[in-house]
Amino acid sequence: MYNMFDLAIFTIILSAVLILYRLVVGPFVFNRILAVNFFGTKTVVILLLIGFMYGRPDVFIDIAFVYVLINFTAVLAFLKYVESGRFDH
Amino acid sequence: MTDLAIPLFLVVCGIAVLLVKDLMSSIMIFSVYSLMMAIEWCRLNAVDVAITEAAVGAGISTVLFLVILGRTKSVDEGKKHINLPALLITVAVAAVLLYGTIDLPHLRDASIAPNTHVVTPYYLENSYEQTGQINVVAAILAYFRGFDTLFETTVVATAGFSLIMLLRAGNKKPGALDKTGVTAIYKKTPASIGVKPTATFPAVLDQDKDIVKRTVTKFLIPFIQLFGLYVIVHGELGPGGGFQGGVVLGVSIIIYSLVFGFEEAKQRLSVRTKDLLVSTGVLVYGGIGVIALFLGGNYLQYSVLLPDPQFASIVGIMGVEIGVGITVAAVMITLFYETVRIDAND
Numbered sequence: 001m002y003n004m005f006d007l008a009i010f011t012i013i014l015s016a017v018l019i020l021y022r023l024v025v026g027p028f029v030f031n032r033i034l035a036v037n038f039f040g041t042k043t044v045v046i047l048l049l050i051g052f053m054y055g056r057p058d059v060f061i062d063i064a065f066v067y068v069l070i071n072f073t074a075v076l077a078f079l080k081y082v083e084s085g086r087f088d089h
Numbered sequence: 090m091t092d093l094a095i096p097l098f099l100v101v102c103g104i105a106v107l108l109v110k111d112l113m114s115s116i117m118i119f120s121v122y123s124l125m126m127a128i129e130w131c132r133l134n135a136v137d138v139a140i141t142e143a144a145v146g147a148g149i150s151t152v153l154f155l156v157i158l159g160r161t162k163s164v165d166e167g168k169k170h171i172n173l174p175a176l177l178i179t180v181a182v183a184a185v186l187l188y189g190t191i192d193l194p195h196l197r198d199a200s201i202a203p204n205t206h207v208v209t210p211y212y213l214e215n216s217y218e219q220t221g222q223i224n225v226v227a228a229i230l231a232y233f234r235g236f237d238t239l240f241e242t243t244v245v246a247t248a249g250f251s252l253i254m255l256l257r258a259g260n261k262k263p264g265a266l267d268k269t270g271v272t273a274i275y276k277k278t279p280a281s282i283g284v285k286p287t288a289t290f291p292a293v294l295d296q297d298k299d300i301v302k303r304t305v306t307k308f309l310i311p312f313i314q315l316f317g318l319y320v321i322v323h324g325e326l327g328p329g330g331g332f333q334g335g336v337v338l339g340v341s342i343i344i345y346s347l348v349f350g351f352e353e354a355k356q357r358l359s360v361r362t363k364d365l366l367v368s369t370g371v372l373v374y375g376g377i378g379v380i381a382l383f384l385g386g387n388y389l390q391y392s393v394l395l396p397d398p399q400f401a402s403i404v405g406i407m408g409v410e411i412g413v414g415i416t417v418a419a420v421m422i423t424l425f426y427e428t429v430r431i432d433a434n435d
Contacts, residue, residue: 010091013091023117035117036120058327063136063143066143066320067147072344076306077152077347079302080155088429088430
């Protein structure tokens, strides 16, 4: 018997599989950047769902915070690379 | 259901990394892999590992891969041929690793070594009385295994120094030494080494171009730094500690450099200050140990620092975590600064 959180996590992973297709196939670099950003959002949701499932959301909110703040860096780096291809200015 | 779905997703990501031709797409899929990996750690209830994966895997390593990519080419232009010995070695190593997974304990198996070893109940029963740490992982890292963590921090600092010596020494030119004997290369501007500012130089030409990025980053960086400090000092209660918080602090400087430019970032945190910070963290950690020696205890015995032993342990561990955080943050910034900088002889 699966509980609600399990089903919700599974549904989000299914939607992540759909976006993984867009990430691998492309065709443009902006599809991929958007896909990476999407994954960051879904990860945060899954982390919080796991937190509620294990009954200690306070700990998992900390990890989700790290994701919210750090995933932003990766997207900025991708944008910078697409824009100029170099990082020294 | 999720027991199967997440590992399957990881395998699909791993295969996709190999199949994609463009290296930048590989890096993107790899960062997604890292996100999924952290979910897996969380599902296995290893929250401290998950927060490390979050900070290092998704943030720093993606940025560093991209920086390296910025200095090479994104598409493989070499001839396609199969190197037979390399293929054989790879297949052999993969076979050995797969064989090793047979001996791994099964998920939710109660009879595995960490559950049955004598030291585990000791840590679980005594960590709060002896150290005042609610998070047992922090107690083990900073108190029971304090020497290990000290040397880990030293290893991180050594890696930073090695990188500085490798990348900066190669750029040394006759006459580039100033009076103190330190190379003066980082005092040069791009114009002075012959790199002309182009249209993609937003700091000088087009102030309004990146206004969304700049405004959002300006708003976000204080929160990132505050959260980094929170993770460093909050290790006794929740997940995290010096390593994770240090990485988050380092990321805040890297974001600043990505959006406002490398020159601007060097004015906020100069290369010299950053070099000093790398060793300062180890000094703080080792210094707390030496203070304990002077107060009559053993090296890194926190309980002698203050009259109340438990409170002294809390203060000592927090000081140690701050030291680790300083070193890790400085080394992360070192990785970025030293890799990004393009000099005259490149």
